[in-house]
Amino acid sequence: MDRRKSIKSLLLGGVATGLAVHGCKPKDDVNINNVERLDEFKYNYGRTPKEKQQIEALEAKQFFNTHEMETLAVLCDLILPANDKFGSATDAKVPAFIEFMAKDFPDMKVTLRGGLMWLDHTANTKFGSEFKILNESQQKQILDTIAFINTKVHISKQPLEIQFFALIRNLTLTGYYTTKMGIEDLGYKGNQPNVWDGVPDDVLAQHGVAYDEDWLAKCIDQSKRNITAEWDDKGNLLT
Amino acid sequence: MQIRESSTLYDVIIVGSGAGGGMATKQLADAGLKVAVVEAGPFFDPKDPEQMTQMKWPWESPRRGANSVRPMGDFDMAYGGWEIEGEPYTHKDDTKFKWFRSHMLGGRTNHWGRISLRFGPKDFKHKDVDGFGDNWPIGYEDVKPYYDKVDKLIGVFGTNEGLPNDPDGFFLPPPKPRLHELFYIKGARKSNVPVIPSRMSMLTKRINSERGVCFYCGQCGRSCSVYADFSSGSCLIFPAQKNGGQIDLFINSVVREVTTDEEGKATGVSYINKDDRKEYKLKSKIVVLAASACSSARILLNSKSKQHPNGLGNSSNLVGKYLHDSTGSSRAGFIPGLMNRKTSYNEDGVGGLHVYSPWWGDNSKLDFPRGYHIELWGGMGMPSYGFAFNVNEFNKFFGLKVGGYGNSLRDDVKKYYGAVVGLAGRGESIARVDNYCEIDPTTVDQFGIPVLRFHYKWSDFERNQAKHMHQTFEEIIQNMGGEPLGSTPTKEQDYGLLEPGRVIHEVGTTRMGNDSKKSVTNEFQQLHDVDNVFIVDAGPFVSQADKNCTWTILALSWRTSDYIIDQLKKQNI
Numbered sequence: 001m002d003r004r005k006s007i008k009s010l011l012l013g014g015v016a017t018g019l020a021v022h023g024c025k026p027k028d029d030v031n032i033n034n035v036e037r038l039d040e041f042k043y044n045y046g047r048t049p050k051e052k053q054q055i056e057a058l059e060a061k062q063f064f065n066t067h068e069m070e071t072l073a074v075l076c077d078l079i080l081p082a083n084d085k086f087g088s089a090t091d092a093k094v095p096a097f098i099e100f101m102a103k104d105f106p107d108m109k110v111t112l113r114g115g116l117m118w119l120d121h122t123a124n125t126k127f128g129s130e131f132k133i134l135n136e137s138q139q140k141q142i143l144d145t146i147a148f149i150n151t152k153v154h155i156s157k158q159p160l161e162i163q164f165f166a167l168i169r170n171l172t173l174t175g176y177y178t179t180k181m182g183i184e185d186l187g188y189k190g191n192q193p194n195v196w197d198g199v200p201d202d203v204l205a206q207h208g209v210a211y212d213e214d215w216l217a218k219c220i221d222q223s224k225r226n227i228t229a230e231w232d233d234k235g236n237l238l239t
Numbered sequence: 240m241q242i243r244e245s246s247t248l249y250d251v252i253i254v255g256s257g258a259g260g261g262m263a264t265k266q267l268a269d270a271g272l273k274v275a276v277v278e279a280g281p282f283f284d285p286k287d288p289e290q291m292t293q294m295k296w297p298w299e300s301p302r303r304g305a306n307s308v309r310p311m312g313d314f315d316m317a318y319g320g321w322e323i324e325g326e327p328y329t330h331k332d333d334t335k336f337k338w339f340r341s342h343m344l345g346g347r348t349n350h351w352g353r354i355s356l357r358f359g360p361k362d363f364k365h366k367d368v369d370g371f372g373d374n375w376p377i378g379y380e381d382v383k384p385y386y387d388k389v390d391k392l393i394g395v396f397g398t399n400e401g402l403p404n405d406p407d408g409f410f411l412p413p414p415k416p417r418l419h420e421l422f423y424i425k426g427a428r429k430s431n432v433p434v435i436p437s438r439m440s441m442l443t444k445r446i447n448s449e450r451g452v453c454f455y456c457g458q459c460g461r462s463c464s465v466y467a468d469f470s471s472g473s474c475l476i477f478p479a480q481k482n483g484g485q486i487d488l489f490i491n492s493v494v495r496e497v498t499t500d501e502e503g504k505a506t507g508v509s510y511i512n513k514d515d516r517k518e519y520k521l522k523s524k525i526v527v528l529a530a531s532a533c534s535s536a537r538i539l540l541n542s543k544s545k546q547h548p549n550g551l552g553n554s555s556n557l558v559g560k561y562l563h564d565s566t567g568s569s570r571a572g573f574i575p576g577l578m579n580r581k582t583s584y585n586e587d588g589v590g591g592l593h594v595y596s597p598w599w600g601d602n603s604k605l606d607f608p609r610g611y612h613i614e615l616w617g618g619m620g621m622p623s624y625g626f627a628f629n630v631n632e633f634n635k636f637f638g639l640k641v642g643g644y645g646n647s648l649r650d651d652v653k654k655y656y657g658a659v660v661g662l663a664g665r666g667e668s669i670a671r672v673d674n675y676c677e678i679d680p681t682t683v684d685q686f687g688i689p690v691l692r693f694h695y696k697w698s699d700f701e702r703n704q705a706k707h708m709h710q711t712f713e714e715i716i717q718n719m720g721g722e723p724l725g726s727t728p729t730k731e732q733d734y735g736l737l738e739p740g741r742v743i744h745e746v747g748t749t750r751m752g753n754d755s756k757k758s759v760t761n762e763f764q765q766l767h768d769v770d771n772v773f774i775v776d777a778g779p780f781v782s783q784a785d786k787n788c789t790w791t792i793l794a795l796s797w798r799t800s801d802y803i804i805d806q807l808k809k810q811n812i
Contacts (some may be wrong), residue, residue, distance in 0.1 A: 043299060043300065045291075045292055045313075046288075046290045051308055058301075064489075078644055079644040080644075081646055100302065105307055111782060147642050148641065148642035158638060166642070169630070170267075173626075174627055175626060176300055178626060179298045180296070183296070183621075189584055189585040190457065190584065190587035191294060191458075195455065196414050196455040196585075199417060199579075199584075202583075203580070203581050203583070203584070204421075204514070207421065207577065211416075218412065218413065219413055219415045220396075220411070220413065220415075221413055229394070235407055235408055235409045235410065236399075239444075
């Protein structure tokens with residue numbers, strides 16, 4: 001597989017690859033949004049009719065062109081490549097998420113698009129080719145010049161390319177960690193019914209804190225949570 | 240266009256279905272009265288799968304929960320926000336006020352923080368303590384029986400601590416503190432700031448067979464599908480309906496004005512149906528306004544007639560005056576002791592805080608007269624839009640490079656996950672006659688109803704209080720072994736004090752009192768000028784203590800409802 005094909009398959013992800021990629025050269029007429037939609041992303045989360053229409057209207061538009069989407073895919077995967085346990089940013093459909101967010105927060109559009117142009121301009125100047133088809137070492141040479149932040153200066157006062165990369169990194173990580181894969185990678189255990197009964201002992205020990213016995217004595221005895229509350233006249237719980 | 244008039248004569252029309260309207264609905268319908276509830280927004284039931292956001296995952300939102308549409312995020316359960324298309328509000332003299340409206344059955348109770356604090360004895364008579372503002376015409380002893388009843392009917396967890404101005408109640412047991420809260424307890428106590436279990440209206444224990452028990456998803460802002468948190472629809476209005484109450488719900492109905500007769504008594508309301516954009520009238524013996532402090536003031540001011548040329552109930556010229564919000568400021572801190580956390584367990588807990596700090600200071604020794612309490616957030620929350628932004632920014636505290644790319648970022652995410660806490664102060668401001676809302680004579684909304692214009696300025700009392708908040712926050716964060724994030728807000732930044740309105744505790748626009756020249760309602764929240772109109776939102780508050788307003792709205796609405804029932808029996812109204 002040549003690099004262009006791998007870009008396209010990264011971009012489209014496993015499920016959609018068979019539908020859209022037939023040759024080594026990417027087709028320009030691929031509608032990225034349509035092939036991106038997986039069962040995981042159904043947007044069935046209590047929208048009002050007006051909110052549904054807003055989402056549909058945003059999805060009907062395409063902001064980034066195919067070249068920009070492909071560049072984004074390369075860039076996002078440099079920021080978050082796969083490791084031995086979890087997939088990469090494109091496996092988590094991050095470019096499609098960034099496409100949506102650019103339309104949802106239009107203030108980001110110029111920084112994103114301008115930054116992608118900066119990447120290509122720099123790539124052309126330094127290596128005589130577009131960013132997305134440089135080899136990884138060349139790509140990293142460019143990123144190394146913009147990937148680090150001077151924490152003493154507010155981000156808005158730093159050069160555009162640095163702001164751009166900080167924004168792309170933010171969107172890439174947030175886009176990844178808000179997917180099923182990202183949450184599994186993170187290890188977050190919530191968003192499911194639970195009976196909270198305090199911090200486990202090993203965690204208390206790790207962080208060097210302990211519960212106060214007096215405090216614990218006031219807390220809910222979870223074995224009685226389903227017994228209906230009754231009080232005496234003074235507000236002492238009897239049950 | 241002909242105004243269509245219903246032939247039904249209701250005993251009571253209740254305008255608005257939030258905390259105050261919900262409680263009045265429950266009490267008055269339970270007493271057998273025929274009630275119409277008029278709500279500006281749609282029907283809402285937190286267990287309706289078409290409306291529900293609870294237990295959804297971030298990827299179910301294409302914006303992953305970002306706040307581009309709903310201002311508190313895509314999963315927040317408030318239909319509305321700081322700005323509503325077609326329903327503007329304006330400002331006078333370049334002053335600032337932000338007005339949050341939620342138009343739906345249950346109103347803002349569907350997404351609120353559920354911090355359910357009683358006012359204390361001092362809070363009703365604070366003028367006696369420091370000479371500022373005014374005393375309430377009632378005291379804690381008048382409201383206490385109603386607070387007790389609200390605790391038992393709705394359910395609130397907390398602990399009886401015997402504090403002088405943070406009264407005990409009928410509490411369900413609180414949940415145990417989470418890890419970051421244990422750090423806070425240590426840090427705050429080192430500064431002699433007291434910490435006690437929080438007091439919030441989620442059911443940690445069963446209170447009846449109709450409502451479920453909290454299952455600790457931490458998503459009360461999405462409104463609970465098993466009704467384990469207090470929302471007005473699920474906990475007051477639906478039970479009143481099930482109880483056989485004669486309740487007609489008018490949804491998507493925007494009240495324009497209270498109608499009156501030749502004697503100046505209220506006869507009902509006129510409203511615009513949002514669906515057909517036509518105006519309708521409803522008739523009743525009594526009108527109860529519960530549209531929110533500012534919306535109820537707007538309705539009164541727009542209810543002009545020959546008998547009430549200055550607006551209904553406004554002979555004092557005080558409707559809209561004494562508008563005040565809680566003060567607020569917050570600060571985040573990075574706590575190295577909370578780094579490298581095990582994610583082996585689910586610590587969602589209840590939505591919000593398991594512990595808090597009630598006001599501890601002696602204002603006679605400070606340069607601001609009223610106190611504030613401290614709220615707290617933190618923990619290993621569910622990721623949503625914004626998660627892992629500035630992923631390794633805290634590297635700067637260790638002399639490491641910030642930024643970069645590659646798989647090391649995964650390690651950074653995990654290293655810092657759950658290592659940030661936030662402290663927020665919520666304080667009392669002084670009610671002033673020159674902070675107000677009024678009708679803007681130049682602007683109407685899409686229903687042709689004149690809109691509100693706000694005029695609001697903070698004073699040095701509030702600014703000094705915010706300054707004190709940040710000093711306290713910084714000290715506590717340092718005591719937790721942490722670094723306060725951002726810089727200390729300066730005088731030019733009002734010491735970090737939020738714009739008025741931002742805390743969404745706006746009260747005082749129809750304040751109660753014994754003197755009809757200095758107040759709009761009496762102690763039973765009945766208009767001095769018109770005896771069959773009552774206000775049961777936070778408009779009648781004389782002062783908004785450093786407590787949140789909802790529990791007091793509920794208690795006073797119940798008290799007013801009892802008074803209405805009693806007065807009807809005696810045929811006084």
